[in-house]
Amino acid sequence: MTWRATVLTIFPEMLPGPLAYSLAGKALKAGLWQLETVDIRDHARDKHRSVDDAPFGGGPGMVMRPDVLDAAIVGAGGVDPSLCCRPADDGSISSGCASLPRWRE
Numbered sequence: 001m002t003w004r005a006t007v008l009t010i011f012p013e014m015l016p017g018p019l020a021y022s023l024a025g026k027a028l029k030a031g032l033w034q035l036e037t038v039d040i041r042d043h044a045r046d047k048h049r050s051v052d053d054a055p056f057g058g059g060p061g062m063v064m065r066p067d068v069l070d071a072a073i074v075g076a077g078g079v080d081p082s083l084c085c086r087p088a089d090d091g092s093i094s095s096g097c098a099s100l101p102r103w104r105e
Contacts, residue, residue: 003033008072010051012037036076040064043071 007015015037019025027033041049045068052062073079088094 002031004036005033006036006038006076008038008040008069008076010040012039038072038076040068040072043075044068 009015016025016028016035019028019035024033028035040051044050044065051065051068053065055061055063085093
């Protein structure tokens, strides 16, 4: 059984990118691990394939739409929250995705 990494992204064509030229790339070519990309836009429901929206309560920037992100996670076969990492609000990397499905409650 090979290890598999699933990356949810709005830019799937950018991967494997630099990974193809590193030790990880050699391992990928050797079949020691698999890289799967999921285009989040494929799970959008509108004609423009929108994946982001203005933040609730206003403010600068855009945020990912939880309905689209949830559909992408489910479409990718779900997620083990302990094996998930994602960008946090402050730009750092947060481990665990236990907070992602809470919007449905």
